[in-house]
Amino acid sequence: MQTIDILAIAAHRDDVEQTCGGTLLAMNSRGWRTGILDLTQGESGTRGTAADRAAEAAAAAHILNVAHREALDLPDGNVQNTYENRLKIAAVLRRLRPRVVILPYWQGRHPDHYTSATLGYEACFVSGLAKVETPGEQKPPHRPYKILYASLYADVRPTFVVDISPYVEQRLQSLLAYRSQYAAQPEGGKLFVPEEEIRERTLAEARHYGLLAGVRYAEPFVQKEVGLVEDITLLPVQSI
Ligand SMILES: [Zn+2]
Numbered sequence: 001m002q003t004i005d006i007l008a009i010a011a012h013r014d015d016v017e018q019t020c021g022g023t024l025l026a027m028n029s030r031g032w033r034t035g036i037l038d039l040t041q042g043e044s045g046t047r048g049t050a051a052d053r054a055a056e057a058a059a060a061a062h063i064l065n066v067a068h069r070e071a072l073d074l075p076d077g078n079v080q081n082t083y084e085n086r087l088k089i090a091a092v093l094r095r096l097r098p099r100v101v102i103l104p105y106w107q108g109r110h111p112d113h114y115t116s117a118t119l120g121y122e123a124c125f126v127s128g129l130a131k132v133e134t135p136g137e138q139k140p141p142h143r144p145y146k147i148l149y150a151s152l153y154a155d156v157r158p159t160f161v162v163d164i165s166p167y168v169e170q171r172l173q174s175l176l177a178y179r180s181q182y183a184a185q186p187e188g189g190k191l192f193v194p195e196e197e198i199r200e201r202t203l204a205e206a207r208h209y210g211l212l213a214g215v216r217y218a219e220p221f222v223q224k225e226v227g228l229v230e231d232i233t234l235l236p237v238q239s240i
Pocket residue numbers: 011012015110113
């Protein structure tokens with residue numbers, strides 16, 4: 001199996017489509033191999049079965065041009081940061097060997113989301129420990145070089161944004177591939193928003209973050225490290 005360059009890890013199928021799908025498309029266009037690891041399979045969702053969501057996730061992955069997508073079997077609605085779960089993720093990290101990992105931001109409304117941030121970070125750590133054995137076939141230790149947090153739904157100022165202007169429609173189509181979640185239906189009508197609202201909301205969010213950096217549409221990220229600059233004359237984003 002081939003390795004990948006950038007791995008987005010998220011709690012639920014359709015999380016990546018909402019928070020960093022445009023960035024995966026933008027990076028793929030630059031020649032990087034991208035992938036998605038969903039931690040749960042969506043069995044607790046109000047609409048559709050886990051099997052429905054697996055088919056939808058595969059369709060969305062095709063639209064996002066990812067080289068690889070897989071789902072673990074953590075319980076939907078009860079993602080816990082346990083050593084066992086860290087090892088399950090570490091096994092995937094050692095197999096796929098990404099240089100960059102994108103995680104959800106560490107604060108938020110849904111416990112699965114903010115728990116996945118810490119769980120993912122600690123999995124990246126344990127994946128690099130030579131003496132730790134992971135489930136399944138043993139692969140050499142691997143620690144990603146960079147960990148980023150997709151902060152679209154967090155009330156926080158991003159460290160940087162990625163211009164997704166050419167990909168905003170494709171990203172929206174990847175989200176709409178989840179027909180069981182977003183097609184207009186009577187059940188759970190208060191919880192789920194119809195397609196037109198999804199379109200307006202996702203474009204408005206992307207436009208907001210784009211405006212912060214002087215581009216049309218963008219996705220926001222937080223990194224914990226301080227940025228390092230070699231040439232201050234090449235810093236992007238006009239100040240005035
Ligand atoms: Zn989610």
